[in-house]
Amino acid sequence: MRRLLTIPISHYCEKARWALERAGLPYREERHVQGVHVFVARRAGGRETVPVLLAEEGVFNESEDILRYADRRLPETERLFPPGDSEVEELCRWLDEGLGPDGRRLMYRHMLGVRGQMLRFNNQGVPRWEGRLLAAIWPVATRLANRRLELDGTTQDEDAARVFAVFDRIAERLSDGRPRLCGERFTAADLTFACLASALVVPPEYGVPLPQPDELPEHIARDVRGFREHPAGAYALELFRTERRSPAAQT
Numbered sequence: 055m056r057r058l059l060t061i062p063i064s065h066y067c068e069k070a071r072w073a074l075e076r077a078g079l080p081y082r083e084e085r086h087v088q089g090v091h092v093f094v095a096r097r098a099g100g101r102e103t104v105p106v107l108l109a110e111e112g113v114f115n116e117s118e119d120i121l122r123y124a125d126r127r128l129p130e131t132e133r134l135f136p137p138g139d140s141e142v143e144e145l146c147r148w149l150d151e152g153l154g155p156d157g158r159r160l161m162y163r164h165m166l167g168v169r170g171q172m173l174r175f176n177n178q179g180v181p182r183w184e185g186r187l188l189a190a191i192w193p194v195a196t197r198l199a200n201r202r203l204e205l206d207g208t209t210q211d212e213d214a215a216r217v218f219a220v221f222d223r224i225a226e227r228l229s230d231g232r233p234r235l236c237g238e239r240f241t242a243a244d245l246t247f248a249c250l251a252s253a254l255v256v257p258p259e260y261g262v263p264l265p266q267p268d269e270l271p272e273h274i275a276r277d278v279r280g281f282r283e284h285p286a287g288a289y290a291l292e293l294f295r296t297e298r299r300s301p302a303a304q305t
């Protein structure tokens with residue numbers, strides 16, 4: 055059985071879950087809290103980030119590699135990376151390097167301020183001791199998170215401006231009426247955009263439940279609604295509604 059090491063709320067991990075489930079590849083998800091994930095990922099032969107996929111064919115420690123792994127089991131017409139299409143790869147890398155970290159910073163900036171809710175959603179399915187540990191060392195954990203995510207390096211407004219700039223470019227691509235980012239077909243660019251936008255638009259169909267606007271404090275809910283109302287945010291939600299297959303993972 056394939057094993058997928060994750061931080062359950064992580065949007066890069068959602069990319070991996072989505073691709074594996076879409077390709078009909080069974081896996082067992084092993085969920086961990088931030089910090090512990092470093093030891094688990096390294097012990098498994100990965101680096102310091104998750105997702106890490108452990109399969110008979112090897113260890114895959116980049117979400118893009120997991121998408122490509124899933125693709126190898128699919129007919130060419132259904133692949134996330136259509137053969138010979140470099141635009142898909144370029145878009146994925148641009149999103150992975152920009153929207154991914156920027157959106158994550160915005161999400162953590164908000165959620166580190168609501169301890170109870172953060173722990174409840176963050177710790178879904180992790181070993182009990184890890185959840186307890188994170189709760190017990192919360193003040194230290196938030197300081198470490200601030201440092202690791204470089205939350206002091208940028209302001210919320212700067213992160214939001216960068217995210218909206220990406221959303222605008224995505225909306226511009228779609229403005230000619232094409233159904234998907236690279237034309238007619240659902241590709242890795244769509245999957246990557248939908249997942250990395252999740253930290254901002256919190257899709258109800260995400261691989262683990264995320265707090266919905268009516269459960270969030272008003273100042274956070276207002277931001278989520280703003281991202282959802284943007285045409286690119288609405289597109290991310292549509293992709294989850296229409297393309298995200300029901301979870302087949304055995305947790």
Ligand SMILES: N[C@@H](CCC(=O)N[C@@H](CS)C(=O)NCC(=O)O)C(=O)O
Binds near residue numbers: 064103104115158202
């Ligand atoms: N380039 C990597 C990025 C993965 C990544 O940043 N994962 C995050 C989870 S969202 C992580 O492990 N963060 C923990 C940390 O950096 O401490 C990929 O695409 O897999």
